[in-house]
Amino acid sequence: DAKTTQPNSMESNEEEPVHLPCNHSTISGTDYIHWYRQLPSQGPEYVIHGLTSNVNNRMASLAIAEDRKSSTLILHRATLRDAAVYYCILRDEDQGNTPLVFGKGTRLSVIA
């Protein structure tokens, strides 16, 4: 899996939007961009994924750059419950159910 680069930490005020960036300059054409997060004392959980087009679900939005070398996870209104470590992970569609490769992720703090 290609590597991703994320800031170590970010901070947000409650109820404000949060944009979590991820760089993946060596992404291949068959790599999907996945985001997982890990809440305190819990296992990681899936957030969202995409290939080329921007994606929305009930948890977040994913904005993917036109050249696919970067992406941004958007939390539209951060809540205290969103405080977690967010991981941007590339998964090759051609490699089936391979393990996830976690980096250091971005630790998001949300201030009330």
Place this chain on the structure above:
Amino acid sequence: EAGVTQFPSHSVIEKGQTVTLRCDPISGHDNLYWYRRVMGKEIKFLLHFVKESKQDESGMPNNRFLAERTGGTYSTLKVQPAELEDSGVYFCASSPFEGTGGSWETQYFGPGTRLLVL
């Protein structure tokens, strides 16, 4: 639908003892993964079962770790004998199986087992 469950939630043992961790995946999920995070490090893959078969065990650190998946249902991870550096959080994850053809699935994680070796 019940999620992935892990037992125990915490375990404190002495160096040289044996510990067995258990993971119950989501019912019907053929893929089962073990990961762990040791103190200050990133979450690392240990091994992957497809049903009862080991698909990939490239992440297993050494032969003190033994994983089994009886009948393709629950899985156990035994550490024998435990060493200090085995301390960390062990996560289990599962996903359905779509067969061949380049498909992948979201992985659903359990809450982890926190292992402390003294």
